[in-house]
Amino acid sequence: xxxxxxxxxxxxxxxxxxxxxxxxxxxxxxxxxxxxxxxxxxxxxxxxxxxxxxxxxxxxxxxxxxxxxxxxxxxxxxxxxxxxxxxxxxxxx
Numbered sequence: 234x235x236x237x238x239x240x241x242x243x244x245x246x247x248x249x250x251x252x253x254x255x256x257x258x259x260x261x262x263x264x265x266x267x268x269x270x271x272x273x274x275x276x277x278x279x280x281x282x283x284x285x286x287x288x289x290x291x292x293x294x295x296x297x298x299x300x301x302x303x304x305x306x307x308x309x310x311x312x313x314x315x316x317x318x319x320x321x322x323x324x325x326x
Contacts, residue, residue, distance in 0.1 A: 236300070237297075239300060243293060243296070244296070247290075247293065248291070248326055250289055250290060252284055252295075253282060253285075253286055256282075257279055257282050257283060257286070260275055260278060260279045260282070261275075261276075261279050263275060264276050264279065265315060
């Protein structure tokens with residue numbers, strides 16, 4: 234998967250999480266307006282959704298950190314290969 238594809242996927246996932254968070258606010262507002270029994274059920278659902286959103290945001294952050302680490306490793310590999318090539322063919326800077 235290319236970096237641009239990953240970024241597009243990440244942006245899409247973040248947009249979906251934002252939609253869920255907005256829906257959660259709607260659920261919470263309805264819970265405040267509902268009877269006590271319904272409010273308990275809606276509050277529980279909202280709590281579970283809040284936890285899931287937080288978990289998924291954490292996974293997106295981990296993926297971003299992993300990607301940055303891979304890029305740094307790639308840069309070091311390319312730099313090392315360039316240095317080896319310069320030495321082999323006698324290029325001085």
